[in-house]
Amino acid sequence: MTTPVADEEKLEELAEFFKALSHPVRLRIISILIDGKQCVKNLGELLSMSQPSVSQHLSILRSRGIVGWKREGSIICYYIKDERVLKLYNMLFKEE
Numbered sequence: 001m002t003t004p005v006a007d008e009e010k011l012e013e014l015a016e017f018f019k020a021l022s023h024p025v026r027l028r029i030i031s032i033l034i035d036g037k038q039c040v041k042n043l044g045e046l047l048s049m050s051q052p053s054v055s056q057h058l059s060i061l062r063s064r065g066i067v068g069w070k071r072e073g074s075i076i077c078y079y080i081k082d083e084r085v086l087k088l089y090n091m092l093f094k095e096e
Contacts, residue, residue, distance in 0.1 A: 020064040026057050037079040
């Protein structure tokens, strides 16, 4: 029995998805957002990073549809948008 080969477009999409997750800072951002939405200022404090650096990483995650954002007054809060990230996180970090 042979497994069908995934189409090229789907493989490219998955490669970009995993590339966006392949940086330790972005994985730390995901681990924080798993617990709920956060604003850039809070993420910067939790990560001990400047807001511009955090924003740069969030931009990459946002461009791949991994995180979404919502404006709350003058503050922008980020959250996990792609359900696959939640599934992957639970699969990889679930306590046994």
